[in-house]
Each structure stands twice: as C-alpha cells, then as structure tokens.
Amino acid sequence: MAGPHGSLTRSGLRGREAEIEELQALIASVARTGSGGLALIQGEPGIGKTTLLVEAVSRARAAGFSVGLGKADELHHIVPFSSLAACVLHGDQPLLSGDAFGDLTRNHDQRIWLVERLAEAIEATAGSAPVLIGLDDVQWADPLSLFALKQLPTRLRTSPVLWLLTGRREPAAPAEDVVAAATGNLPTVTMTLGPLSGVAIDQLAGDTLGAVVDGRVRDLLDGAGGNPFLAVEMLAGLRTAEASDEPMPPRLVVGVRARLKSLQPGTLRFLRMGAVLGRSFSFHDAAALCGQPTAASVAALDEAVRAGLLDDDGDHLVFRHDLLRQAVYADIPPSARKALHREAAHHLVAAGHRPIDAVPHILRGARPGDEEAVALLQRAADDVVPVTPGLAADLMTRALELVPAGRPLRFTVGEQTILCLTRAGRNREALSAGDRLLASRPPLEVFSRLQATLGGTLWNMDLAGELRRRAEAGLAMGGAAPEIAARLAALRALALSRDHDLAAAREAGETALRAATTIGDREAHVLALFGLGEIAQNAGENAVALERFAALSAVDSAFLPEEIVAHLHVDDFAAGERLLSQATDDARAMRQAMMLWAQGQHDLGLGRLDDADADFVTMERLEDEVQVPVHQVNGRVIRSRIALLRGDREAAREHLAAARVGLAVKPNPGNTAAVRFLEAVHAEADGDVGLAVDKVRQVQQEGFFMRWRLLRDWVDSAIRMALRGAEHELAQDLAAQAEAHAARNPAVPTATGIAAQALGLVKNDLAMLERSVELLKASPRPLVRAAAYADLGQALLAAGRKHQAVASLTHARDTFAESGAHAAAARVQRALEGAGAGSRRAAASRRPVQGWGALTASEKKVARLIAEGHTNRSAADLLVVSPHTVNTHLTSVFRKLSVNSRVQLANLVMALPDG
Template identity: 30%
Template sequence: MPELAELWDAVQRLRVGTGGVVWIEGEPGIGKSSLVAAAAHVGRELGCQVSEGVADQLAHPPLLGVLLDCLEIRPRSTDPHRARIAEFLTDRRSVLDLADAGHAAAAVDMVVALVDELCTAGPMMLLVDDVQWADDASIDVCRRLASVAAYLPLLLVLSYRPGTHRSTARRLRDIAVRRDVVRVPLGPLAPESVRDLLAALVGVPPGGGLVRLAAQAVGNPLFLRELVESLVREDLLDIGAQAEVRDSVVGVVPRSLAAALEGRLSSVPAGTVELMRTAALLGGEFAVTELAALLGRPAIDFSADLQEAVTAGILVEAGPRMRFRHPLLRQALYDGVPAALRAALHLDVARALESTSVEPQRVAQHLLASGVVGDRWARRWLAEAGPVLAGWAPHLAAELLRREVDHDPGDEDVRVGLCMNLARVLIDGGEHEEAAQRVRQTLGLVVDPDDRGQLHWMLARALFSGGHNTAAVAHLHRALARADLPDAWRARLLASLAMFQRAGSGDLAAADATARDALRMAAVAGDAFATAYALTGLWASHSVRRQHRLALRSAEGAIEALGFVADHVDLRAFALHGRIFSLQNLSRWTDAEAALREARDFLRAANRMDDTTAGVTAAVLLFWLGRWDDALAELDAVAQDTSTSTYRGLRDGGPGRLWHGVSALIAGHRGERVRAAAHLRAGFDRPVVTVADRENLDFLLVARSLAAEQDGDLRMALDHLGALLDRRPGEMTLTHQWLPRFVRLALAVDDRSAAEAGVHACLAEAAAEQVPARAAASADRCRGLRSGDPATIRSAVAHYRASGVPVELAGTLEDLAVVLAERGDTAQARVALHEASDLYGGFGATWDIRRAEARLRSRGVRRGVRGTRANRSGHGWAALTPTERKVAMLVAAGRSTSDIAQNLFLTRRTTQTHISRILAKLGMRSRVEIAGAALREGLGGVVDR
C-alpha cells in the first residue's frame, strides 16, 4: 500500500532525527483513522514517543481539547510541565480584560513548549485524527509545530476531512500547502479493490448482485464494511462458492450509512442503546462521571451497560474517558433522539456539567446546542462565567451572549452583566462598531456606579480602536462630567483620555494636564493601574518633547506602580517597552539590551513568552546595534503569530508598521529589492488616521526612499524623506536618526534649501534633548555634511564609537570619508572608507558598500587592495552569526528550544527561527546532525549570554 510506504519513510527519517508533517485527507470512512492508527503502531514498534488523539465533532470544541488528551495534560500529572499547563487552563480567575486577552495565546505557547521539551528526550510522533474538528487554539499549535517539525525530531500526522467550516479549512490549508508536507490523499477504492475487500469480509468471492449493491458505497471502506455486516447480521447473504445477496434485499438494505449504523445496534440490549443515546449528547468522548451527573445515578448502576457497549464495539476506552468507536456511530445515536427532546436534554447536560466543575466551554457548548433562550439558570451562569468563557472561547461566548441579550430582558442586573460581557468579547475580537452600540444600550440600564464607570471605559476604547478618536475623546469628557463616577474609574478614564488626546489628535498640552489630573485622582483612589496608565501617558509626552530623562523616569515609575505581580500584563509590557525606547534615545544601548532581557523575563513569567510586540521592539533595537540577522530572526518569529500586533487599548497597529518597515529597510540595504518591495506594499497598505499611526511610519518611509535611490532617482528619494520633516503636533517620530540621510541626498541633488531645512530640524531636535545624546550626534553629522567640516563629523564618530551603535557609526564614517576626500586628504579618507566598509560588511549592507565606494570613487579615492569586501559566506559554520553559533552549541548540548530561549533571552519562536537558519546554512535536516557536526568542529563550553 503506497500510503503506508510514505508513512514508513517518514517514521524512518524521524528515527534519525529529521521530523516532518504528514497530511492525510479524505472523506469520512475512507480509511484515514486506520492509516493514523497504523502510523502510531509503526512509531511505537520503532521506539518513538507516540501521542495520538481524535478531535471531537462539536460546534465549539473545548480550548486545546484534543491536544490535552493527546499529550495527557492533566491537573494531577506527575510531570510538572503538564500539571502547570493544566492548572493554567483551569484557572477561573476573572480579571480585567486588558490583562486577560492573551491567555489563549499563552496556552498555545505552553503546549508548543511542552512538545519541544518532549522532543529533546527522543523522536516523537504527534497524531491528530479529524483535525478539522479541532478548536482554533489546537489548530494554532498544529500550525506552529508544522513550521518547525522538520527541525525537531517531531513527526506531525494530521488527518483531515474536507468540507468543514470555511475559516477552519483556510487555516488548516496553511499547513497542507506547505512545500515540505507529505500529502497522502485517500480516494475511493478502485473496483478491483472493492471486490478484494468484499472477499476479505465474507471469506469467499462476491457475486454480481453483491458487487452491484456494494456500488452504493462508492468505494468507501467503512460503508462497505457496515453494509456487509448488516447483511450478515440479518441473514441476507447466501454464502457458498461465492457470496450473493438474496432477491429480497433490494429496498431492504439501508441505503445510508446512518441507517446501517443504526442496524448495528439491533443486537444490543435496549437499556444499553438508551444509555448510548444519552452519552451521545456529551460528544464523541466523555467521562463516566459526566454521564453519571447527567443521569443523576452512580456509575455502578450503569456499569454493566457500559461494558456491554464496549463489547459490542460501540465504545472504546480513551485513557480515563470513553470514546465512541466512530463519530458517525455517535451521530446515528444522536439523530435517533427527537429534536425537541434533544434541546431539553442539552440543557440538562449543561446543568450537570456545571455541577462537576468542568471548564466553562463544555457547559457553553450544550447551552448553545439546546437552543433554549431565557432560562433563568442559564442566564445566571452565563453572567457569572462570561468573563472566563470570553478568555478561552470568544466566538462561543459572543454567540451565546448575543442570543441572551437580544431575548426577553428578564432580570435587569443579570441583563447588565450579560451586556457588559458581550461588549468585552466584541472589543477583544475587533468588533468595535457593534461593541460601541451594545455599550450605549447598556449604559441606560446601569445603576451601579462601578459598572457605569467600566462601561464608559469600554465605550471609549471601542470608539478609539474603531478609528473614531474624536468621538472617544468627546465621550470621555461627558463621562468625566458625571458627579457619580467612582474615583478609581475617574482616574482610569482620565488616563485613557490623556492617551487619546496625544495619540489621536496630538494635543500635547491637554494630554499632559489630563495625565497629571489622572495621577492625582489615582493617588486618592489608591489605584495602581490608573497610576501606571497615567505615567505611560506622561512618558509619551516627554518622549515627544525629547525629554528622555523624564520619559525614562515616567516609564520606570509605571513599572514600579504595577509591582511584580502578573496582573495588567499589557500595560506593564507597554511601560517596559517605553523604557527600552528611552534608553536608546539616551544612547544607553547596553542598558537598553538589559531592559529588553528584563521585559522578556516578565513576559515569560506572565505566560506571554512569545509576545509579538516585544519581538518588534527587540528588532528595532537590534537594527541599530547592527545585528541585522538577529533582528530578522525576531521579525520572522513575529510573522508566525496569527494575532494582531497591538497594545490593547493603548496603541493599535504601530508594531505592524514597524515590522514591515524594519524588514524592508534591512532588505533594501542588503540589495534584496524584491523582498523590500513586498514589505513596502504590505506596510503602506494600511490607513494612516492618527498621530500614533504616523509615528510608526519612519522605517517604511526611509525604505521607500532607499528604493528610489537604488533606482537612481535621488530627487524622489529626497521627497520620500521630506515627509519626516513635517512632524505633527504630538508626534513622537525620531526624525533626527534619518536627517543625515536627508541632508546627504539634498546636497547630492544640489538642493541647498532642503539641506538647510534638514540641518535646522536636526538642531531643533538636539536642542530639545535634556542631555546631549543621539540627536546631538546626528546634528553634528548634519552640520559637518553641510559645511564640509571633518572636525564636526569626527565629533559624531566619537559619540557613536563610545556608545557602541555600529549602524550610525558606519554611515558617519562614510560621510567623513567623503568630506575628507573633498578637502584632498585622500589617505585619511581611505582609512575612514575602509572602516565604514568593514562595518557595513559585518551586517551585510552590500548596497551601502557599493554606494560608499561610488561616492569616494567620484572624488578620486578607491579602497585599494587592503579593503575587505562583504563576501559573507552563505554556507557552513563560517556563515553562522554569533547568536546562531551560541544556539548551535546549546542544541548540541541537548537543550530544548525553551531552555535555549531562556538562556539567551530570546523568545521561543525567535530561537526556532535561528535553529531553522542554522540547519539551512549547514545543509542539515535535524538537531541530531547539528550536535554531531558541533562535536566534530570542537564547539563546546559555556555559552556567554
């Protein structure tokens, strides 16, 4: 069988350390599950770790449900890692939505990390049958693992049935269309194979009538098996030299698989069938305790019927749970219950499950299936469990909450709670227009002042995130005018207003005054969140004014106000990233790196190990430090994240623009013009509405200018940069870091007025700095270019050399070489050119080397034979960056991806990106090969972080 041969080959590759993905696809009953089972058997026979599971056919499957079963993640697991994940998933704390929105993503990260850890112990097979029924988080895990399986000793085997929900199918197709995936399509059996299967089932060759009847199964093995079993069971086959159906069979044998499956139950005691019908309400898999709770009987009372179901092949054991042998068998039983009775029973199931303290998703699934609206118990449960349910299953929560809110009002207190939960879910899901509408409706019903304060907060956030900043500000003013607003909410609304005033319209004076009012009110209320939020607003204002010492003090004050607990994760992350930004502006690059490590330690402790925005922050820092390969590794890791890059409620969309901008600029400097163009298209394909949108465009603008320069259109390159000079009120954009480039281009096209404008803009930035730092050095460079004074440029060189920022140092040395050459000092010009070129070569800036040589050649200076070229090796150990060498050493030491990430202060995804690149550069396919090659190279010892 060719399909088995492909699986055998994949498992054999796994044994030597090379993983991969096998995608099995076909209709129900075609043999997917049998092939998955065969793969698992082969894996066990060859000594691999094997974890397998079957996704359940539910409208809203539980969060990570199939993978929890597959990987045996239980609260009482003896493995601390599994127990920690189970504890995290069963935590029912109801926390502020700003801090809770990332829990599902954190759970995904934890499961991926567990698989990574298991792979360090030996080759592993992870098999998921019927993956089309898996929840979104489980699919995210599969997508993440599919992208790295080839670099781990991991074989991911997924079976898929076409025809599922469009969005699920689209996300799964991301896996199926990968070039490195082994696809195993299963189609109908050929006529000769159908005859062979019939013969194997009845023991003799099939007759013509049986073959014609079997044609109704359209080559489906399960259909054929059920058909033959029903014929044998009801004595409708004459078996002699061949097997033939009796004449009376036509019209008697069931024509649908569901009917055939019902026929399978004819020999099972009636009590067992009824028990199975009840169990079918619980899903494809269930715990005996859940069935006992639903029946209101101890398990001992129905244990005989359960055993009978196992003997009859209706149920099979699934660890501590029971599972229907085939989903369609369960469907046949389920469909046998009248629809009206099913609805009532699903409500009973929901009540029973709630009493057993299962996760709220399970209860919610049965509430949805019941179709019952307005039930007092259901509304009370949904009001209480809504915040937790929203964190784990937002789509399910929204559907249930909408249904209840739009029904009969009922108890007003309960209705208010439902409305607030619905608005929170809609905001987190990006449904800002509906969220605003729901909050407005609820505000007229609310009596409690705290609830009213929270609703005002939610409405402002929905309006701002939906692009209606003016409306958000106006609403906050109206809310703050109310006399019954509690102090804590007044402080939070003031802090939010300050943020919107600056980020939306750039009204810096108003934002400052509002933030200080928020600080005073927060002190009165003793509210740490409001204090920290107000301080981040002041951090932004100070940064705009280039008061970087004050900005740093504000960011650190916000961090201190929040303390060391994991609450308010997004706000604390925002403050930590602000601290990194301020340290860069003060030219404290070493401290900025330390601050990045601190931020990552916090995010790891908060189960946000692969925070998207942290990756963008790291990439910007690494760009200026000349560690472009590391920056790209961070950005590639960000690209794996399916969530939007945003600080919820604080600043939307900015990280996404920076992601494309930094990627495009590095690609442009390296001469990778196609890649740069793709990022430019994606980066500019977003509307620019607010000041916050503009202040994240600078890398994109510079990358577009560089592309024009490479086309030879220096005037267009200058015009693209000209947008940076038009810094709007309240805009934070650090124009000084790009102005030397602007002045250089202006002089190249002989536009002295533009050059003067660039110099004056840079001098203004420098004058605003509390202490001379980056802007002061940029101003020296600009003045030196304009006047042709090498001494002024040397001052900038000295600053960049002392602070350790090679990208700006290289550009300034190039400018110095040009000025020296124009003065006739060719010897010193050549020295500066050599150093600049060596630095450019270090981070792969091949375009900059060509440009620098062309500028100097036109002035009579050539690098000569002493000059080194940026011929960076593309393959072998010499091609590895310093970070990649450290990662390779830790891989060779048998460390897991999570361990390596923690050791080197990286995210897991960034670490995996480094491993992928190491394998590509070394021409290898597995970690095992890296370890062997590292030993041969003599690499070892302690890795210096």
C-alpha cells in the first residue's frame, strides 16, 4: 500500500495533465527567450493548486532555474513583506542574504525604493540563470508584497523571471490585480482548476489505497465533489474508521474531529494553540500558549506529525493544509478563540516579536478599552508607515475605535490616526476623523494640536482658505504649547502663500520662522521655510525662493527636489545637475517621483525633449504606484507641449485629455491655469485664435501668483496669441508681467531676455528683439533662445534685412531641430523658404516610429548598455540617471524594436553596422 498520505506528487496531478503541459511550455519559453512570464493558478481550497505549483517548481529546477518559493499566511497577511520574504530568503540560491534583507527592511523610506532594490537583486540573479518565484495562497499576501507583485513582473519583464502564483477565486481577489498589472507587458497565463473527473478521482483513490476502488469507496468519494484534498482526507478517514470499526463521517471538519479523537489531550491542545497562531507557527510559541515547558510538548508534536496533521521543516511547524488548520480552528468555541488570540498577542510581545507580528491577534481578540492593545497598534503603525501607509492608517483607525469616548488617550491616538491617514493619501478620512475629535470639545491645548495636525491634510486637499481659518482659530483660542503655536503660525503663513497679499504672507512667514528657531521645533522650522519658499516663488522672487528651499533641504533632505527646481529658476543648471547626481547616487533618495519631476524640469530647460518626456512618464508611473498624484496634471500639460513641439498632434491631444481628467480630480488654481493655458496652445494650433486668447485671459484671471509659476518661460507664446487675436491690451499686460518678473530677477538671463522679447513683440521693436537675443545668449535654455531668434528673424524680414533675417532664422531652426522640436523647426523652415533661403539646409525630419532609427539618443545609450550585459542599476549609474528612468527607456526600446528580451536586444544590437 501507499504511505499514509499517498503519493502526493503523483496523486495530486491526476487529471491535471493539460495544466502541467501549459506550465511546462511557459517554463521553456522563459528559459528560451530570456524574457519574463507569469502564471496564476486559481481554484477552491484543496483543489490541487499547491501540488501543481510544487510540480512546476520541480520541473523548473530541472531546467536550471534558481527557485524562490514562499507561502502567504492568513494570520500574517498584514505583516509587511512577510509573503515575499520567504521567496527571496530561501531556495537554491537565495536572492537576498538574511543580513541584506534585514538591511533592506531597516533602511527603507519608501515602497518604491524597496521594490527597486528587490528588482535589482532578482535581476542580478537572473543574469546567470533563469529565476522562478512562486507564491502560494496569494489571496493572503500582505499589502507590501502585493504592491511589489504588481510592479516587479513588469519591471523585470526583460529578464528571465517566471512568476507562479496560486490563489483562491474570490471577488476582487488580489491575484487578479497582479495579473491585470502584468497583462500586455509579458506573457500571462491564468488557469482555473475545476473538480477532477470521476476517472481521475478513481486513480487518486487507487494511488492512496493501493487497491482497486470498490463501489463503497466510490460512493463515499462522491461527497468530495471532485476536490482531491477532500478525497484524500476522506480516504485517510476511511482507513482510520476501518481500523477502529467506526463509520466514516462525510464532512471534513467532522472527519478531522473524528481523527483527533484518538489523540492525547495534550496533543489536541497543542494543535489548537497552533491553529490560533496560524498555518505556520513556532514550536516554542505553541508550547508557551499551552502553558507547558517545551520538553512537555515534544510528545504532542511527535503525535501530531505522525497523524499527518503537521509538517516540521526544522524552523516552523506547518499544518499540512489550510483546510486542516481551519478544521481544527473551527472546533474551538468562538469565545475561547478571542481569549486565545489575546493570549497569543501578549506572548508574542513578551517573547520579543515585532509589534506587527502580534497585531493579527489583537485585531481578532481586542476589546474596547484595552489600552495595551491600543499601544501595540500604535507601535505597529509607526513601524509600517514608511512602506505601507495604508496599513498604518487601518491599524490606527482600529486603535481609535478601541478607545472609548471621553478618555484623554483618544486624542493622542486620534492625532496619530490623522497623520497616518494623511500619509496614506486618505485626506478626507483624516479630516473627518479630526472633525469628530474636535466636535467632542477637547481641552484648548488639544484643540490647537489637532488643528496643527490637520494642517498637512488641508494643504494636500488644496484647501488653503480653510487651512488659514483653522490655523488662526487654533492661535486665537490660546492655551497652545509653544511648539504647537509655532506650527500653527507656520501653517498660516503657508496658507497665505496662496493669497494676493504676498507681502503680508512674507511677514507672517518670517515671524513664524523666528518663532520656530527660538523654540527649536523642527516641524515648525520645516513648515516655515517651506511656506517662505512658496511665497517667494509665487511672488516671482526666484533668488529668495532658492535661498529658502536650500535652507529647507539642509534641514530635511526630502525637500531636495524643491531646491533643484529653484536652482533652475535662476538659470543655475550646473548646480541643479550636481544635486541631481547626488540624489541619483543615493538609491534611497526620498520622494522619488518628485525627484523625477525635478529631473524632467532640468531636461526640459536644457532642450532635451526626449529625456524630459521620459522623465515625466516615469514620474507619473511612480505617482500611480503610490497613488499620490501630485504632478500628474502638470506632467501631462508639459508632455502635451512637448508633443506639439515635436509635431505629434495625436499624442498632444491624448495628453490634453488626460490633463483634463486629472483636473477634474484635483481642481486647484495651479492645475486649472496650466490646463487652460494648454487649451490655448491647442486652440492656436487648431487655428482658433479667439478661443486661444480667451483661454489666456482665463489664466491671467485665475490667480495672481500664476503669472510667475506658469508663464515664467511661456509668456512669449501667450503674447503671440494675444497679438494674433488683436488683443493688444492683453499683450501689453503680459509684457508688463514679464518686465516685472525680470525686475525681481535681474541676475537671471532668461528672465531679462524674455522681458525684452515680450516688449519687442508688443511694440514691434526690432532693437528690443535684438537686445533680447543678446541677453538670452547667456541663458542655458535653448528653446527659449530659439524662440527669440525666430521672433527676431521675422522682424528682420519685415524690415527688409534679409541676410540678417536668414541667419537668425537658420539659427532658430537648427536649435529647435537639435532639441527634437521638429514642428517648431518646420515652422521656421517655412519662413526661410518664404524668404528664398529654404534650400540652404533642410530642417531635421521626424524619426520613424519603429526600428533602430526610432530610438532617441538616450534610448540608444540604454539599449547598448543593456545589450552589453548591464543591469538597470549599473546602466543608471553610468548614465547618471534613476533606474526608474532606465526602465522607462528600456520599455520604449523594446516596443520600438519589437523585441521581448535582453537576449533578443543584444542580438539586434550586435547586428548593427556600428554595433
């Protein structure tokens, strides 16, 4: 006869031949092509998902794959990274050592950084052998592991990495989200395991019993409904019943109970304590919950293993199947379960486990008023908020529910809840929670503290007026602690940065900064400097803004992107590039999406349209991943303008549509003005000058500070629209704003040059346009210079100075073309042709859409480096860009070259004439 559980590999595969063949084909494809793949095996509990996964892993190992295999656990589903940890720490060649993993989780600051580092580790391993990463029971994966699973398959699609997931079919199952994120980027397979056929069940019974299946057994197996695990358990129960002359109950829970009846009482208690701890648990933890010395539980463990209920892998004990654990757990009275979960939480904390390890038990066993449970939830939320802010928000929401109204602790917990909800982007929930706490009439000091805590929430919601009102209310009430009063004063100044009276805002900010410095409160200091930086930017005082943001980033390096952008506004691109290089060297740079925004502004300013577009694509992707859409609208506005400069009207319209969608979600004054101006640009391109002028006028009326933030470098375009629409008063207003901006920034060549250009356009003053070109020779912005040369060339043609006009227009055309602004170059070329000089040099033609010639200069660099065997990280280090940007370039390279793997790319590059 077969062993007590039958031949698990063979019997579990009865009736699954088609699925095995499909998985084998995917394994072979990944190994052959060198590109990624993903398979999801779905089905009800016990249907054979794990057995199929184990078989696929065995075949992949035989094919030379390095394997990492893990299993998610129902009671550990909130512990960050617990699900994927087993996948990267165990296997033939662990993707990360234990020390490296510990460093990874200790030093994280963002989910994006954590996932990127893991991607680099997997990519490096896949460079020498294909990799299989398998995760069983993905429906219980923790939020951080799910976040990684949604990013990693696509991020690693160009490496031979095969992802195998198993999960139950449930509404809104997380596994389906993982597949959806990968679909279209790499081969994906979803197989749903149905009930086994009668023939397969008979074969399985024969495997298990080692005998021909008779009618009695076949009748019994009908109750399994084609589920192989239930069938095997019934057969095991049948043998037990035969040995004891008892009838075999048909249902699993009752059947397991029947099997447990023969166990010693100590073994039964040990199993129940294990079921409370989870599918996988520590022998010492279970023994401690039993209230017995470790040695006294050894016999219980031996008996449970012999009975086929537990497996012992040397580190942990594991119920042989989730259904077994659930059956044992279901046999514990509900009231006892709660008490046992509370005991488990207390034991885990006392034994030195992390707070988050005890949280699942707290969530199942805590009662209102349990302050120890609340404290544990607070500690766990603090631990996980950097990488799973949504989980931290959930934990604190639960903690707040456990604190009865009227207890002072409720306000402390409420404050942390607001902060976590805001960090998770759940601003409306944060505001609602804060308002409920404020409505309970807290003491004056608590009232002020809560208003200060809500400051970040209100700022994120673009409610500057409400932020001001609440900050002033908190200050007016009195009773605030000095540091809270300083924060409220800084928040008030920040809110005033969106007001028309920026002089009053500046005074408020300076006062707040002095108070923060005197008191020594870091948060108030950061808020005051940030507010002063915003005020200076909105006032068009770029040098002052740089001073403030440089001081701010010195206090908090998370604000380095603001300092970089401020350097660009004073034409100091060298300093901006130096800071960007420093940020690139630090793989853990915070606010990576914002850093890409700064990189995009840098590349755009230098006329690197292709690189700028890639930067903003990457920025939007990262913001989507963390679901914090800060610059989505403005990114799309700029990408639309880039597309128009290139001559890609279809892409430009797509970006405009996306910007409008983003504006509907986040309709703040800045986004509104940016979209209105983009609509003006599109209207002009469509020949509707009247609509274009109307949109420009809307921008001017949207908000005074928008004059500096939006039209700083685009005012010449707006003036041309106004002049074409015979709106001279509007054109004069725009020129006056450019002149005022130059007066605020006399040391910035771009500002002074654009002011001269604006005045020259409005007054049709050739001498002023010539002065503009001279001033802009010192500007590092080639597109700004090209526009000024084009305006001068047109004016020289009108003045009959053809030779000088041709020289100026030629310079403009060539500068536009070198930046990839082919549509702009073509417009200048037409002017040259009109002057009879078109044959001297043709404007650069647009790139094809497919093939090597379709690649941008940066894409070609990335393609060659990857073809040479570089990883994304090493290529990024050589190019001094983010690995995220390399990934964006590589995605475009694969699409344009119609290749699916690094191997194919290398072959193509090697075949190039200059390769």
